[in-house]
Amino acid sequence: MSITTYRIAILGCRGRGTAAARAYHAHPRTEIVGLCDLIEERLKTLGDEVKVSARFTDLDEMIQQTSPDIVAIPTGTEFHYDLCMRVLEHGVHIEVEKPMCVDLVEADAVIEKAEEKGVQVAVHHQGRVGASMQAIALAFNAGKIGELRYIYGSGKGYYGGYGLMNIGTHMLNNMLHFGKQCKSVFAQLTTGGKPITPEDVIPSPSGMGTIAGEYITATMQYEGNITGTLLQHRFNKMDTGAYSMELYGTEGRLMWKLGNAYYLPTPHYIPDGTNDKWESLDLIFPEHYDPKSSASEMDYWFVEDYVNALDEERPHVCSGYEGRHVIEMMMGIFESAAYGERVNLPQTDRSHPLLRWREEEGFGSPPKMPRGYGEWVNLESKRIG
Numbered sequence: 001m002s003i004t005t006y007r008i009a010i011l012g013c014r015g016r017g018t019a020a021a022r023a024y025h026a027h028p029r030t031e032i033v034g035l036c037d038l039i040e041e042r043l044k045t046l047g048d049e050v051k052v053s054a055r056f057t058d059l060d061e062m063i064q065q066t067s068p069d070i071v072a073i074p075t076g077t078e079f080h081y082d083l084c085m086r087v088l089e090h091g092v093h094i095e096v097e098k099p100m101c102v103d104l105v106e107a108d109a110v111i112e113k114a115e116e117k118g119v120q121v122a123v124h125h126q127g128r129v130g131a132s133m134q135a136i137a138l139a140f141n142a143g144k145i146g147e148l149r150y151i152y153g154s155g156k157g158y159y160g161g162y163g164l165m166n167i168g169t170h171m172l173n174n175m176l177h178f179g180k181q182c183k184s185v186f187a188q189l190t191t192g193g194k195p196i197t198p199e200d201v202i203p204s205p206s207g208m209g210t211i212a213g214e215y216i217t218a219t220m221q222y223e224g225n226i227t228g229t230l231l232q233h234r235f236n237k238m239d240t241g242a243y244s245m246e247l248y249g250t251e252g253r254l255m256w257k258l259g260n261a262y263y264l265p266t267p268h269y270i271p272d273g274t275n276d277k278w279e280s281l282d283l284i285f286p287e288h289y290d291p292k293s294s295a296s297e298m299d300y301w302f303v304e305d306y307v308n309a310l311d312e313e314r315p316h317v318c319s320g321y322e323g324r325h326v327i328e329m330m331m332g333i334f335e336s337a338a339y340g341e342r343v344n345l346p347q348t349d350r351s352h353p354l355l356r357w358r359e360e361e362g363f364g365s366p367p368k369m370p371r372g373y374g375e376w377v378n379l380e381s382k383r384i385g
C-alpha cells in the first residue's frame with residue numbers, strides 16, 4: 001500500500017460539513033487539506049476549528065490546488081447531483097450526503113461518471129456502519145436470531161413522503177444490510193385519510209425532489225423469503241423513539257435504535273418470565289476512536305470504512321450502488337402507490353414516477369412550496385384540511 005494518509009477536501013462547511021470535518025480531522029488515516037464554502041464566515045469558523053488554512057469559495061480551485069483523494073459533499077440535497085458531477089470530473093473519490101440524489105436519472109448519471117473516472121462514490125448513511133449497527137451485525141452473523149424472516153423499520157414522524165426521502169433513506173439502507181437486495185416493493189400512501197391522487201404530488205421540503213403521501217406503509221420483498229415493512233407516518237409531534245429497526249429471526253429478535261442495540265432471545269415476546277428480556281448489546285467502536293473527541297462515532301465509523309474500502313480497493317459499505325438502490329426503493333414506493341401495483345426493481349423507466357403520473361393524469365408541474373419544513377407543513381396541513 002503506497003498511501004498511508006488520505007487527503008480530504010470538504011465542500012460545504014455548515015452543519016453536516018462540520019460533522020464530516022470533525023470525523024476526518026479525528027481519524028489518524030485522513031488529513032483535511034482544503035475547505036470550500038460560498039460563505040467566508042463558515043469557512044473561517046470550521047477552518048479555525050479543524051486547523052485548516054486552505055480555504056476556498058470555488059470548488060474547482062480547491063481541488064486543483066489541494067489534490068484531494070476524497071471530496072465530501074455535505075450540501076443541500078438539491079445541489080447533490082450538480083456538485084457530484086462537477087467534482088467527479090476531477091477524477092476524485094466522493095462522499096455525498098443522503099439522499100444521494102432526488103431521482104434515478106440523476107443517480108444513474110453520478111454512478112456512470114464515477115465508473116468512467118474509475119473512482120468510488122459513498123453516500124453518508126452513517127447509521128449503517130455506526131457502533132450500534134456493528135453490534136447488531138456481530139450478533140446477527142453469530143446466528144443469535146437464527147434465520148432472518150422479516151425486517152421492520154420506522155421513521156420519526158415527519159410528513160410521510162418527506163420522511164421517506166429524509167429519514168427513510170437511512171432506514172432502507174440499514175435494512176439492506178440484512179435484506180441484501182430488494183426485489184420488489186408494494187406500498188400504501190394516504191393523504192388526508194385517502195389514497196393519494198395526482199394532486200397530492202408536491203415538491204418536498206429541503207429540496208428533496210418530488211414527494212407524495214402523509215402516511216406511508218411500504219412492504220419490501222428481499223431475496224429469498226425475507227420481507228420488510230417501512231413506516232413513514234406523520235405524527236402530531238416528532239418522536240425519535242420511533243426511529244428504529246427490528247430483525248425478526250426464527251430464534252430471536254434484534255433491535256437497532258440510534259446509538260443502542262438490543263437482543264431478545266425468543267422470536268415471540270411473551271412476558272412470562274422466561275427468556276423474555278431485551279438485553280443490551282455492547283457497542284463496537286474502532287479501537288482508535290476517542291469518545292471525548294468532537295467526532296460522532298457514526299461519522300467516525302463512516303470515515304473508517306472509507307479508509308478500509310480504499311485500502312482494499314472495494315466500495316464503501318454505504319456505496320453509491322447502495323445509495324442508488326435505496327432511491328430505486330423510494331421511487332418504487334411512490335410508483336406502487338400511484339399506480340396501485342407491485343413494482344419490480346430495478347425499474348426500467350428511471351424517470352420520477354410521481355411526475356410521470358401527474359403528467360399522464362393531465363396535471364402540469366406541481367405548485368411551488370416553501371423550502372423550510374415548518375412553513376411547508378403548515379401550508380400542506382391547510383391544503384388537506
Ligand SMILES: NC(=O)c1ccc[n+]([C@@H]2O[C@H](COP(=O)([O-])OP(=O)(O)OC[C@H]3O[C@@H](n4cnc5c(N)ncnc54)[C@H](O)[C@@H]3O)[C@@H](O)[C@H]2O)c1
Nearest residue numbers: 012013014015016017036037038074075076077097098099
Ligand atoms: N447524514 C445525516 O445524519 C444527515 C443529517 C441532516 C442532514 N443531512 C443531509 O445533509 C444535507 C444538508 O447538509 P447541511 O444541513 O449541512 O446543509 P446546509 O445547507 O446547512 O449547508 C451547506 C453548505 O454548503 C455550502 N454550499 C452550497 N453550495 C456550494 C457550492 N457550490 N460551493 C461551495 N459551498 C457550497 C453552503 O453555503 C452551506 O454553507 C442534506 O442532503 C441532508 O439530507 C444528513
